[in-house]
Amino acid sequence: MTLTPKDVLLFLGVFALIVLTGFTQSWNVALGILNMGLISAIMALGVNMQWGYAGLFNIGVMGFVALGGLGAVVVSMPPVTEAWAAGGLRVIGALIVGAATIAGAVIAWKRLPKGPVRALLLVLLLVAGFYAFRGLFDPAVEAIERINPASTGYLGGLGLPVLLAWPVGALLAAGAAWLVGKTALGLRSDYLAIATLGISEIIIAILKNEDWLTRGVKNVIGIPRPVPYEIDLQNDPNFVDRVASFGADPVTASSIAVKLAYSGLFLVVLLALLWLAQSALNSPWGRMMRAIRDNEVSSEAMGKDVTARHLQVFILGSAICGLAGAMMTTLDGQLTPASYQPLRFTFLVWVMVIVGGSGNNFGAVLGGMLIWYLWIMVEPMGLALITFITSGMADGFWLKDHLLESAAHMRLLTMGLILLLVLRFSPRGLIPER
Amino acid sequence: MDLLNAIVALANFVILPGISYGSQLALGALGVTLIYGILRFSNFAHGDTMAFGAMATILMTWWLQSLGVSLDPLPTALLALPVGIAATALLVLGTDKLVYKFYREQKAAPVILVIVSMGVMFVLNGLVRFIIGVDDQRFADGARFVISARDFKEITGLREGLAIKSTTVLTVVVAVIVVALLFWFLNKTRTGKSMRAFSDNEDLALLSGINPERVVMITWIIVAALATIAGTLYGLDKSFKPFTYFQLLLPIFAAAIVGGLGNPVGAIAGGFVIAFSEVTITYAWKKVAGYVFPSWEPDGLIQLLSTDYKFAVSFAILIVVLLFRPTGLFRGKSL
Numbered sequence: 001m002t003l004t005p006k007d008v009l010l011f012l013g014v015f016a017l018i019v020l021t022g023f024t025q026s027w028n029v030a031l032g033i034l035n036m037g038l039i040s041a042i043m044a045l046g047v048n049m050q051w052g053y054a055g056l057f058n059i060g061v062m063g064f065v066a067l068g069g070l071g072a073v074v075v076s077m078p079p080v081t082e083a084w085a086a087g088g089l090r091v092i093g094a095l096i097v098g099a100a101t102i103a104g105a106v107i108a109w110k111r112l113p114k115g116p117v118r119a120l121l122l123v124l125l126l127v128a129g130f131y132a133f134r135g136l137f138d139p140a141v142e143a144i145e146r147i148n149p150a151s152t153g154y155l156g157g158l159g160l161p162v163l164l165a166w167p168v169g170a171l172l173a174a175g176a177a178w179l180v181g182k183t184a185l186g187l188r189s190d191y192l193a194i195a196t197l198g199i200s201e202i203i204i205a206i207l208k209n210e211d212w213l214t215r216g217v218k219n220v221i222g223i224p225r226p227v228p229y230e231i232d233l234q235n236d237p238n239f240v241d242r243v244a245s246f247g248a249d250p251v252t253a254s255s256i257a258v259k260l261a262y263s264g265l266f267l268v269v270l271l272a273l274l275w276l277a278q279s280a281l282n283s284p285w286g287r288m289m290r291a292i293r294d295n296e297v298s299s300e301a302m303g304k305d306v307t308a309r310h311l312q313v314f315i316l317g318s319a320i321c322g323l324a325g326a327m328m329t330t331l332d333g334q335l336t337p338a339s340y341q342p343l344r345f346t347f348l349v350w351v352m353v354i355v356g357g358s359g360n361n362f363g364a365v366l367g368g369m370l371i372w373y374l375w376i377m378v379e380p381m382g383l384a385l386i387t388f389i390t391s392g393m394a395d396g397f398w399l400k401d402h403l404l405e406s407a408a409h410m411r412l413l414t415m416g417l418i419l420l421l422v423l424r425f426s427p428r429g430l431i432p433e434r
Numbered sequence: 435m436d437l438l439n440a441i442v443a444l445a446n447f448v449i450l451p452g453i454s455y456g457s458q459l460a461l462g463a464l465g466v467t468l469i470y471g472i473l474r475f476s477n478f479a480h481g482d483t484m485a486f487g488a489m490a491t492i493l494m495t496w497w498l499q500s501l502g503v504s505l506d507p508l509p510t511a512l513l514a515l516p517v518g519i520a521a522t523a524l525l526v527l528g529t530d531k532l533v534y535k536f537y538r539e540q541k542a543a544p545v546i547l548v549i550v551s552m553g554v555m556f557v558l559n560g561l562v563r564f565i566i567g568v569d570d571q572r573f574a575d576g577a578r579f580v581i582s583a584r585d586f587k588e589i590t591g592l593r594e595g596l597a598i599k600s601t602t603v604l605t606v607v608v609a610v611i612v613v614a615l616l617f618w619f620l621n622k623t624r625t626g627k628s629m630r631a632f633s634d635n636e637d638l639a640l641l642s643g644i645n646p647e648r649v650v651m652i653t654w655i656i657v658a659a660l661a662t663i664a665g666t667l668y669g670l671d672k673s674f675k676p677f678t679y680f681q682l683l684l685p686i687f688a689a690a691i692v693g694g695l696g697n698p699v700g701a702i703a704g705g706f707v708i709a710f711s712e713v714t715i716t717y718a719w720k721k722v723a724g725y726v727f728p729s730w731e732p733d734g735l736i737q738l739l740s741t742d743y744k745f746a747v748s749f750a751i752l753i754v755v756l757l758f759r760p761t762g763l764f765r766g767k768s769l
Contacts, residue, residue, distance in 0.1 A: 190545075195752070202743070
């Protein structure tokens, strides 16, 4: 599959919009949009695999993205040795007991003969397991959280390079996706949607409340970077000299250099994924996926295991969302569980996929970049529009004040309208499936 | 005596909150289930429709309050409710005409309609935030309690107080009236019967001369009324904050699915199942246990899960039902 001239023009258009922002506002803003746009494009690729290839309706993107962020913390933060000594092993033991209980219950359910004995045993096993878990877990957590709560109060991470966190974030998301997929795939599509919505809310609740793991709403800040710090660049005479030869200010130049380094990293990941996704889509596997999506019954008749293939692509797509989440947390340098909002992280990604063109990887990438640009730019545009509308009203008039205050909420309205208009008039998106 | 105290404490912290929350969820789930039965898609915009209805009611309430109109001891919002319902009905009929009708005529796949409803959700969410902002809004007035905890203690001489909030009573009374009216309408009137026929078998209903557009219109009006009432009652009982309505989507859908999607009786049962499980599992049982077993001195609060995990409860029930009985407790549709 190749790109048509129109598609190339669309990509150039988005690129031009970002460059224009660089000229009219600042290169810092433009590169900021570019970086998050690249990450959004990766998220959109993940959702496109699930929806575009296989027709799976996942509205738990936020949860998988957040798990990726957790991956970044767990891999790259330095370990808190006192906390590990206080209760690290006990917490892990408790988690193993919890997992063993559930696994035991599942095995008991499958192996034992049907009847009241099985039900009774199962209830006993679950209750006993629950109390064993809480008995181990609660004191350990308390011990961990008591250690220097103002700055740590959690286990910390493994202290490994942050780039390793990206695949780990993807693995975490894949694990969660396996759990959800095992239970909800094979049922109707709406059920999968509700199940993913539920699991994403639960993941966020865990990140917010399990202080021993993520410091909860106290946030983990200062996640190590894969690129140099601005301040080091400014103190590096080599860098300052080279920048001075361009006639640029070292402070601005250093932050632009850091952002460019991130852009380079993200671009490499995006291009690699795009290449993989394209190869997969054009391989026999990709054709089988689309055949299953278009007609499950006939594919099943051809001997394809529909549920297993769905599970496979669901895990792959979620893993990509987790990877993007880990990248985003690395870019932010912090994990702030309270900032995960479903409208922003789940539904916006869906707008990206639909607008870009579901089923087409290039479309997903384009949609990701374009919609992220709009998401950032709609706010000032909306404010300008409202200022224009209200310019005829007297100052201090309640309607004017109210409208100006509410201009920030124009984003959601605009995104909804874009989604509805695209679905109505161009349901195949900007770069349709071919 | 201690047993009485235990019962009172249980009623105060578990049973009464469970009943009012359950009624609110049941009304919300009824709306979801009706849309599913008649229009055949899961309406993700339902939470935000509730928010819009509640907002319209709140704006009307504020206007009435500024005029000095009051229903004391009942909240003024009751007077404003019809206006809120009318505004919401106009809104959903408008969205149906502008948005959903096109896909219905195309006979689009249900999942496309779900995505469309996601777009509507975005727009409504933005609209509500645009009009009323994101903050908590208070609009409850009138008497706060039917019996306050202190009065109850004085009357009965028990150590535990039972506070009956007037919003709890109001929620239950309104919910019973609404549900009774709805079932009367669905089972006894010609229009209601045509709706059920349409839900059971669309082609057969069309052959018998039922006008589908009329059925759809009436469904939307009923759904608007249910959403507005549920939203307003929830807002009166807790508080109105646009975002909480979006979060209600999960327990509401869980209730509708647990009961059996498309089945109104199931929606009500599901609402109470979800509400009571959430409340009992996140309640700290220490006090009740202390009365029942005076000699037992537990260390913790005997709370199975912290209240932050109440979504996990609806979710777990949902998963168990999906695994073992995918059509719900009361046979719903499973396409």
